[in-house]
Amino acid sequence: MNSAHITLAQIIWIWIGAFLTFCIFSFLYKDNPLYRFAEHLFVGVSVGYSISISYHNVLYPDLIVPLFKHGQLLNIIPLLFGLCYFARFIPQVSWLIRLPMGLVLGFGAGASIPATLQASIIKQIQGAVLTPNIFKHWDFFVWALITFIGLICVVTYFYFSKERNKVTKLVAEGGVIFLMVGFGASFGYTVMARISLLIGRFQFLLRDWLHIIK
Amino acid sequence: MQRTIPLALCLGFGIFMIIQFFIPHPVSNAAYDIVLKWIRLITIFALVLGVGSLSMHHTTKIRRKITGWQYSIVTIIGVIVTAVIGLVGGVGRGSGLQVIFQNIFIPVNATMFSILAFYMASAAYRAFRARTKEATILLIAAFIVMLGMVPIGSAISKRLPELAEWILTVPNTAAKRGIIFGLALGSIATSLKIILGIERGWLGGGRQ
Amino acid sequence: MKFFEILGKIDRKIIFIILAVVVIIPLIKPFGLISKASSRAQSVFDAVDAIPAGKPLMISIDFDPASMPELYPMLTAILRHAFAKDVKVVVLGLWLTGMGLGEQALATVSQEYNKEYGKDYVFLGWKSGILPVVLGMGEDIKKAYPADNYGTPLESIPMMQSIKNYRDIPFFISLSAGSAGYETWIAYAQSRYGLKIGAGVTAVSAADAYPYLQTGQLTGLLGGMKGASEYEFLVKQKGYTNQFSPASQAMDAQSLGHLLILILIVLGNIGYFFTRHSSRKEQQ
Numbered sequence: 001m002n003s004a005h006i007t008l009a010q011i012i013w014i015w016i017g018a019f020l021t022f023c024i025f026s027f028l029y030k031d032n033p034l035y036r037f038a039e040h041l042f043v044g045v046s047v048g049y050s051i052s053i054s055y056h057n058v059l060y061p062d063l064i065v066p067l068f069k070h071g072q073l074l075n076i077i078p079l080l081f082g083l084c085y086f087a088r089f090i091p092q093v094s095w096l097i098r099l100p101m102g103l104v105l106g107f108g109a110g111a112s113i114p115a116t117l118q119a120s121i122i123k124q125i126q127g128a129v130l131t132p133n134i135f136k137h138w139d140f141f142v143w144a145l146i147t148f149i150g151l152i153c154v155v156t157y158f159y160f161s162k163e164r165n166k167v168t169k170l171v172a173e174g175g176v177i178f179l180m181v182g183f184g185a186s187f188g189y190t191v192m193a194r195i196s197l198l199i200g201r202f203q204f205l206l207r208d209w210l211h212i213i214k
Numbered sequence: 215m216q217r218t219i220p221l222a223l224c225l226g227f228g229i230f231m232i233i234q235f236f237i238p239h240p241v242s243n244a245a246y247d248i249v250l251k252w253i254r255l256i257t258i259f260a261l262v263l264g265v266g267s268l269s270m271h272h273t274t275k276i277r278r279k280i281t282g283w284q285y286s287i288v289t290i291i292g293v294i295v296t297a298v299i300g301l302v303g304g305v306g307r308g309s310g311l312q313v314i315f316q317n318i319f320i321p322v323n324a325t326m327f328s329i330l331a332f333y334m335a336s337a338a339y340r341a342f343r344a345r346t347k348e349a350t351i352l353l354i355a356a357f358i359v360m361l362g363m364v365p366i367g368s369a370i371s372k373r374l375p376e377l378a379e380w381i382l383t384v385p386n387t388a389a390k391r392g393i394i395f396g397l398a399l400g401s402i403a404t405s406l407k408i409i410l411g412i413e414r415g416w417l418g419g420g421r422q
Numbered sequence: 423m424k425f426f427e428i429l430g431k432i433d434r435k436i437i438f439i440i441l442a443v444v445v446i447i448p449l450i451k452p453f454g455l456i457s458k459a460s461s462r463a464q465s466v467f468d469a470v471d472a473i474p475a476g477k478p479l480m481i482s483i484d485f486d487p488a489s490m491p492e493l494y495p496m497l498t499a500i501l502r503h504a505f506a507k508d509v510k511v512v513v514l515g516l517w518l519t520g521m522g523l524g525e526q527a528l529a530t531v532s533q534e535y536n537k538e539y540g541k542d543y544v545f546l547g548w549k550s551g552i553l554p555v556v557l558g559m560g561e562d563i564k565k566a567y568p569a570d571n572y573g574t575p576l577e578s579i580p581m582m583q584s585i586k587n588y589r590d591i592p593f594f595i596s597l598s599a600g601s602a603g604y605e606t607w608i609a610y611a612q613s614r615y616g617l618k619i620g621a622g623v624t625a626v627s628a629a630d631a632y633p634y635l636q637t638g639q640l641t642g643l644l645g646g647m648k649g650a651s652e653y654e655f656l657v658k659q660k661g662y663t664n665q666f667s668p669a670s671q672a673m674d675a676q677s678l679g680h681l682l683i684l685i686l687i688v689l690g691n692i693g694y695f696f697t698r699h700s701s702r703k704e705q706q
Contacts, residue, residue, distance in 0.1 A: 013313065017321040024325035028332055028438055040285040042322040044292020045314060046519065047265055051293075052300020052311050053518050057547045058258045061569040062251075078252040082259030089266060095216040098417055100256050102220030103227055105416055107253050109405035110231025111553050111610070116405075118613035119605075119639065120398035124391055127637030143384045147636075150388025151395075158396045175392070180348045182389025184355025185382055186629040189646065191334065191360055193492065193625035195445065195679035196647035198331035199672045200491025201324055202446055213449055214666070235614070247565060250554040254566075258550040305521070305547075306572050307529055315522035320487040323519075327488040331679075335441045336434040339686040343694050357684060359629075363648055365455035366677035379460075382632055391633040 018209040021201060150178040221411045228409030269293070355381055427700070430693020437686065444682045448674035456655075457673045462635065463652035465642030466620040469593045470500065471660075475508040478581070480591045482607065483515035483524045485599035489624045490523065493597045495650040495669035496622040497527045499657050500595060505535035505542070506662035510581050512591075514546035514567070516555070516602040521548050521571065534665065540579045547571030552602045553610060560588050560615035588615040593641070597622040604631065608639050622649060647672055 023038035067075040081103060087096035128151050134144040156168055157175030164172060206212045227249070234246050272286035300311035344350040361367040362378020407413035459467070473479055481500060485493045504511050513524050528545055537543055546567045549555045558566030563585060564576045576582045584590065594617050596604040604621035611617040618641055623631055625646025634640040644653055650669035657663055 013317040017317045020318065020321045021325045024322060025329065028329055029435075036282065036285050037288055038322050039326075040288040041292050041318065042326075043268070044289040045296045045318050046323075047268055048293045048296025048298075048300060049311065049315060049319060049522075050261060050518055051265060051297040053305060053521055053548055054258055054261050054550065055301055056305045056573065057521075057571065058254070058550050061573060062549075063255055063258075066568075074248075075255070078255035081252070082256045085259045085262050088263055098216070098220035099223060100259070101416055102222075102224040104253060104257060105408055106224035106227035107231055107249065108553060109224075109408045110228035111235075111557065113232050113402055113405050114235040115609040115613055116398045116401050119609040120394050120401075123613075123637050123639055124394055124398075124633060127633065128391060131636070131638075143380075147384050147388045147391075150385055151391050154389055154392025155395060158392065176348060177351060178385050178389045178392075180351040181355045181381060181385040182393075182629065184352040185359045185386040186626075187352065187356040188359030188363065188378075189625040189628045191338070191356075191680060191683050192363060192646050192648065192676065194328075194331040194334045195676055195683075196492050196625065196672065197324065197328040197488070198441075199445055199449070199647070199675045199679070200668075201328040202442075202449055202675075203491070203668060203672065204321070204324075206446070206449055213671075243561065247558075247561060250558045251565070254549055254551040254554040254558075256551075257554075261550075304572070305525075307525060312522055312525055316526060319519070319522065320490065323487040324490050328491075332438045332441060335683055335686060336437050338683050339432065339437060339690040340434075342687050342690060344691055353687070357687075360680045360684060363645075364677040364680050365457050365673050366681065368458070369455060382629060383636070386629055387632045387636055390630050394633055 014209055018205060021205065150174075154178050217414075217417055220417065221414070225409055225411060228405075232409075265293075355385075426693055426696035428693070429689050430697055432689070441679070441682060444678045445675045448678055449671070452671065452674045455674055455677055457648065457651040457670060459652040459656050460649075462643040462645070463649055463656065466595070466622075466644055467503070467642075467653060467656045469618070469620055469641050470503050470509070470595075471507065473504075473507070473509045473592050476510065477592050478510040478512050478585055478590065479504050480512045480514070480594045482594070482596045482598075483513065483520040484517050484596055484603040484606075485523070485624070486517050486519035487523065489599035491668075491672070492624050492647045492650060493599060493622055494523060494527065495647070495667070496597055496644050496653060497523070498531055498665075499650065499653045499663075499667070499669075500622075501527060501531040502534070502663040502665065503653075503657045505531060505537050506657075508542075511543040512546060512582075512585065513543065514555075515548050516552055516606065517599075518548050525571070534663070540574075541581055544576075544579055544581060545571045546576075552606065556606060556610045557614070560611060560617075562587055588617045591617065593618050593620065595620045595622065598627070599624045600627065603627075604634075604640065608634060612639060620644075622653075647676060 020038050020041075023034040026032055027035040063075060063079060066072040067079065081100045084096040084099045087093045128148055131144065134141045153171050153175035155175070157172040157179065159168075162168075203213070207214070230245070230249070234242050269290070272289050274280075275283045275286040276290070296311070296314055299314065300309075303310040305311055342353065344353050358374065358381055359378045361370065362374040362376075362381075367374040367378065404413065408416070470479060479500075481497065483497065501511060503509075513528060515521055515524055524545060524547075528543060531537075532539070532543060539545075546563075547570060549567065555566050564582070567576055569575050570579065588594075588611060594607065594611070596607045596619060598604045598621060604619065604623065607617070607619055612619055619639070620642040621631060621634075621640050622644035623646070625648070628643070628645030628649070631640060631643050631645070635643050644650060647669050651667065651673050654667035654670045658667065
């Protein structure tokens with residue numbers, strides 16, 4: 001941040017941000033009123049933010065303008081379905097909430113079936129068996145073979161519908177090894193993620209608040 | 215009727231979306247456009263549920279003076295002030311809403327997740343034990359990836375990043391692909407059960 | 423023996439303080455470890471670099487401030503790259519709480535390159551429902567987004583005249599922190615409309631993205647803060663920017679943080695094994 005352009009208001013807001021940061025950090029010592037205050041403030045602000053964005057980005061341009069300014073009466077149908085959500089607060093007609101839920105769930109479930117088949121099954125099988133790269137070099141072929149064997153082992157491990165015999169038991173144990181390596185890789189990356197988040201906050205405190213680092 | 219109509223809507227729209235994927239006919243596309251628009255408008259009203267439940271919960275706490283009711287006042291004030299500033303002032307550049315977002319929302323949200331680093335360090339120290347061979351394999355893989363993925367790994371040994379890359383590209387890919395298959399098959403089965411009305415948990419309780 | 427038992431019983435507040443010190447010191451006094459670019463980051467970079475001037479890059483902000491340290495530097499680095507190459511940018515998002523971050527990034531970076539709203543970049547904002555947005559843009563972006571984030575009808579925005587749907591988008595990047603994210607774009611936008619997708623993800627989900635990388639469903643991957651620093655390195659190397667790179671600055675602290683976690687795990691295991699050994703001895 002170029003210090004020449006920082007106004008008093010910006011300085012005050014940065015101090016507020018730093019104060020709230022320390023309020024949350026104070027939880028590391030123990031739960032306390034400052035942490036509770038910051039937590040509840042955050043909940044309130046996030047709901048207020050959601051209401052504002054929802055109105056300006058969706059309700060006004062997609063419903064209010066087309067329906068009330070341009071007279072597109074077909075929009076009454078989704079409006080009525082949407083209003084059924086309010087029925088949740090009226091016990092006598094609370095069942096009406098099932099109407100928009102059924103519609104949205106059916107839509108989501110129906111859309112997901114071909115998409116999941118295509119992206120998560122067909123494409124992944126193609127990737128497991130046939131990639132152009134595997135014939136480029138001998139080690140690509142070896143690694144692709146190991147990946148394929150690992151996949152079979154993992155899928156065998158997740159098959160619980162039948163009791164395992166000696167062969168499937170051995171294969172499943174191989175699957176466990178691959179899974180442990182995968183989870184170890186995920187854990188390694190997770191450590192990176194968590195430390196990154198902490199670094200981000202310290203960068204804010206040291207750079208934007210205290211100006212110790214540039 | 216209270217369960218039949220919602221189930222019928224679920225079945226109808228579910229089948230329509232599956233079939234529509236394979237039919238590029240103009241009539242099908244026109245219906246598809248309408249459905250997409252309706253879903254976008256209907257889902258925004260679901261926000262009402264969240265806001266309503268939150269408001270009811272906190273106003274009840276304030277009314278009955280339940281422990282911590284003072285914090286509920288902070289929440290309610292936060293909702294009202296932010297919503298009014300946002301609704302009146304808009305969401306544009308330099309708006310009051312953007313100022314609140316940058317100086318209240320970001321610090322609190324970011325810090326809440328940053329304290330996980332401390333708990334992760336403590337948990338790694340206390341709980342990560344190489345008790346079994348599986349745990350040891352996990353630990354070794356984690357060590358290699360942790361070092362290989364940061365610059366200090368290549369400073370220690372040029373092989374470390376290559377080994378970490380191999381772990382991620384070969385055994386990790388195999389494991390994650392197996393998990394993707396399992397999740398995908400489960401998701402398809404659940405979606406079919408929802409569309410066909412076999413899975414009815416979303417209807418909730420009630421006599422009918 | 424007692425020393426090794428004590429090793430297994432360090433108070434957690436001491437661990438917290440050590441972690442804080444280990445992270446702060448390299449930020450104040452960096453020791454300059456260089457982060458070279460991986461092939462995954464290079465793929466994303468090359469895909470953006472290959473977009474001809476005047477053509478659009480679409481970026482989806484699928485994260486919130488909780489993942490800001492990892493993904494926000496990616497966003498700013500990609501914007502700098504695109505603006506330096508006179509690539510048009512269309513920004514939108516599936517996460518409501520990420521919209522403020524998009525606004526902030528565009529406000530900051532567009533000024534550095536004197537880019538004009540509506541001519542060089544557009545911020546579409548957020549729409550509810552997720553699937554209707556992802557699927558709807560495959561047919562007509564203006565139907566999914568009748569207006570931009572500020573309420574301006576898309577039809578009146580100059581750069582959107584030539585962009586109808588995904589077929590007019592040479593490359594798409596999803597910066598995602600979870601669900602909905604790059605997997606949603608792959609499943610719905612790519613499988614149905616063939617959109618070319620790259621991803622920037624938090625480190626937590628980076629390992630999960632490798633199967634998609636291997637099949638080619640993802641053209642490149644930026645994983646966590648390291649991925650962000652790699653992209654910053656590439657953008658700087660090509661001379662597209664000389665701005666401050668927060669992710670690159672953080673790599674020293676990241677490295678020491680990882681070393682500390684490793685040492686803690688080793689110490690914890692040493693303490694555990696010696697405690698177990700001595701209790702077995704006592705039993706005998």
